[in-house]
Amino acid sequence: MRVSIPKLLGLGFSVLLGSYVFVVAPQMPGKIVSHVAHTIRGGRARAPAARSAPLFPPPGKKFVGIMTDSGPYDFTQLDRFTKAVGHQPSVYEFAQGWAVNQFDRNAIDRVAKRGMLPLISWEPWDYQHRSKIASLAGDQPAYSLSHIINGDYDGYIRSWAEGVKSLPYTIAIRFAHEMNGFWYPWGVLTNGNSVGEYVRAWRHVHDVFTRIGAKNIIWVWSPNIIWDDSINLAELYPGNSYVDWIGLSGYYGTPGTLLYKSFDATFAKTIAQLRKFTSKPLVITETGATNVSGLMAHWITQMFRQLPTNTGIIGVIWFEAFRVIDWQVTDYPAAAAAFRAGFGSNLYRVEWRPGMRPLFTVPLRHRHARGRPATTPSAAPTATPPGYRKVP
Numbered sequence: 166m167r168v169s170i171p172k173l174l175g176l177g178f179s180v181l182l183g184s185y186v187f188v189v190a191p192q193m194p195g196k197i198v199s200h201v202a203h204t205i206r207g208g209r210a211r212a213p214a215a216r217s218a219p220l221f222p223p224p225g226k227k228f229v230g231i232m233t234d235s236g237p238y239d240f241t242q243l244d245r246f247t248k249a250v251g252h253q254p255s256v257y258e259f260a261q262g263w264a265v266n267q268f269d270r271n272a273i274d275r276v277a278k279r280g281m282l283p284l285i286s287w288e289p290w291d292y293q294h295r296s297k298i299a300s301l302a303g304d305q306p307a308y309s310l311s312h313i314i315n316g317d318y319d320g321y322i323r324s325w326a327e328g329v330k331s332l333p334y335t336i337a338i339r340f341a342h343e344m345n346g347f348w349y350p351w352g353v354l355t356n357g358n359s360v361g362e363y364v365r366a367w368r369h370v371h372d373v374f375t376r377i378g379a380k381n382i383i384w385v386w387s388p389n390i391i392w393d394d395s396i397n398l399a400e401l402y403p404g405n406s407y408v409d410w411i412g413l414s415g416y417y418g419t420p421g422t423l424l425y426k427s428f429d430a431t432f433a434k435t436i437a438q439l440r441k442f443t444s445k446p447l448v449i450t451e452t453g454a455t456n457v458s459g460l461m462a463h464w465i466t467q468m469f470r471q472l473p474t475n476t477g478i479i480g481v482i483w484f485e486a487f488r489v490i491d492w493q494v495t496d497y498p499a500a501a502a503a504f505r506a507g508f509g510s511n512l513y514r515v516e517w518r519p520g521m522r523p524l525f526t527v528p529l530r531h532r533h534a535r536g537r538p539a540t541t542p543s544a545a546p547t548a549t550p551p552g553y554r555k556v557p
Contacts, residue, residue, distance in 0.1 A: 221282065221521040222255075222479055227472060228515040229508055230256030230284065230482035232451060237272040240279070242493075246485050249494065249501040250508050255517045257281040258339070258450065258482050263308070263321060264291030268328030277334055282517040284337040284385070284450070284482070287325075289313060290350045302348045303355035310351055310362035314369055322370055326377035334519035337383035339450055340370060343414055345388045345396045353401065360400045367403040383523045387412025387450045390435040398435075399442040409525060410479075411439060411447045417464050418455025420489060425460060428452075428468035429475075436477070446479045446527045453484040453492035454500075462499040469507025477529045 222228045229252075233242040236259030247253045257276045276283040290308045312318065329336060344363050347354035353363050367386070374382060386408040388398055402408070415431045436447065454464040472478060483504075484492050494500040507513075 216522070218520055218522045220524045221517050222515045222524055224524065224527075226515050227478060227512055228255045228282075228480040228517070229513050230254045230258055230281075230480060232258040232286075232482055232484050232486070234486040234488070236260065237275045237283075240275075242485055242495075243279075245495050246483075246493075250504045252508050252513075253280070254483075255281055255515045256284050256337075256480060256482060258284040258286060260286040260288055260292075262292040263287075263289045263318065265293060268325045270328060270332065273332065273336060277519060280517060282335075282337060284339060284383075286339045286342055286450075288349070289318065289341060303346075303350045303352050305350040306356060308350035309356045310358045310366040313351075313366040314362060316369075319373060322373045323377060326374040326379045329374070329382060330377055330379035332381060335381040335383060335521070335523060337385050337410070337523075339385040339387050339412055340367065342385075342387035342412065342450065343389040344401055345391070345398065353396065360396070363401050364403050368407055371403070371407050383409045385410045385412045385448065385450065387414065387448075388435070389413075390415035390432060391438060398438055402442060405443060405445065408443070408445060409523060411443060411445045412450035413447065414451040415449065416451070416453050416455075416484070416492070417460075418457060418490065425458070425464075427471065428464065429471045436475075440477070440529060444477075444526075444529055446524060447475075447477045448479060449481040451484050452481060455490050455492070456497050456500060457490070461494070461497055462503040465494070465500055465503040465507060469503075469510070473512060477527050479524060479527060 231243060231246055231254040233246075235242060237257070243254075243257070257279070259272075259276075273283045273285075290305050295302050295305075329338075341349070341351040341363070343349060344352055345354075346352045350356045351363065351366070352358065353360050371384065384407065386403060388401065390413055391398065413432060413435060415435070417426055417428075417431060431452075432449065439447070452468075454461045454468075456462075468481070472481065483494070485494065486492060494504050
């Protein structure tokens with residue numbers, strides 16, 4: 166069969182395209198993570214993943230993620246955590262502030278190249294000039310919700326939408342999280358904001374991305390766990406057409422809340438309220454445990470024991486950092502051993518790679534783990550929201 170010049174050119178072009186794909190296999194204790202294919206920087210983003218593409222996480226599985234202080238700019242904490250617990254997390258969460266961080270593809274690519282889904286806590290404020298007084302941390306009038314609604318930041322939002330659209334894989338965006346608190350400028354309890362404005366601001370940002378055509382996004386709506394009945398989370402929810410995953414922040418042992426609470430007890434009340442108005446998959450987008458009473462390892466063991474009964478939870482992201490309190494399991498051998506034992510279950514053997522499509526539906530079934538949790542000496546109740554990390 167005669168080979169024509171066009172056929173030769175076509176073959177050469179195919180080989181050239183093949184050279185654009187790179188493989189990353191970061192070393193881990195005892196194994197190498199799966200290869201991650203990725204389009205070269207500057208190339209056009211692939212079309213959204215086909216419906217036949219594998220789901221992340223696979224149905225019936227749960228992922229474990231990590232959030233550190235250094236984000237994608239230094240993976241030392243990640244590597245230390247991975248070594249201590251025996252497996253690399255499959256989701257990497259990090260913060261980007263509107264006043265400081267422009268869209269940086271290199272930073273996001275660094276996470277993807279490690280075989281982890283990038284989950285960005287996208288924060289409309291100037292974190293470099295936040296008040297160290299918790300009650301004043303959200304006092305930044307320039308970032309009130311009304312400014313977002315009025316389009317004052319549309320240029321910045323569009324730059325991110327265009328940047329995300331250019332990525333050859335899907336990322337998760339956790340926009341304006343913990344909105345039911347007072348410690349961020351977008352919170353409905355500070356900065357002159359109202360409950361209705363939060364929903365309008367969320368939809369405004371989402372609509373800008375939609376107009377740009379950025380479809381490779383998992384939108385994560387992420388309140389703090391509730392601590393009283395003053396705010397109905399349903400009134401802060403942008404709607405199922407604007408949200409893909411539900412996130413929650415909740416910790417054991419935050420300042421002012423010393424009574425022991427298990428993982429289930431920490432999140433149960435809030436999850437019950439959420440399930441009254443949405444069945445979206447749930448991710449614990451921030452959690453951690455203190456060891457001031459020596460119970461970090463016990464809490465972690467309970468977390469991994471109770472997670473399987475929470476079928477609506479598809480992932481847990483551990484806050485591996487020192488922020489007012491040391492939440493790092495790597496600083497406590499017993500806690501690290503407990504995490505390694507729980508993480509070793511096949512339930513959490515989840516790998517992320519470009520081209521996977523997000524899991525958007527889950528069966529809802531929740532049963533509290535049996536057994537009485539350990540307790541610590543009682544402390545008087547305070548107004549500090551449970552699960553809240555005070556701004557340093």
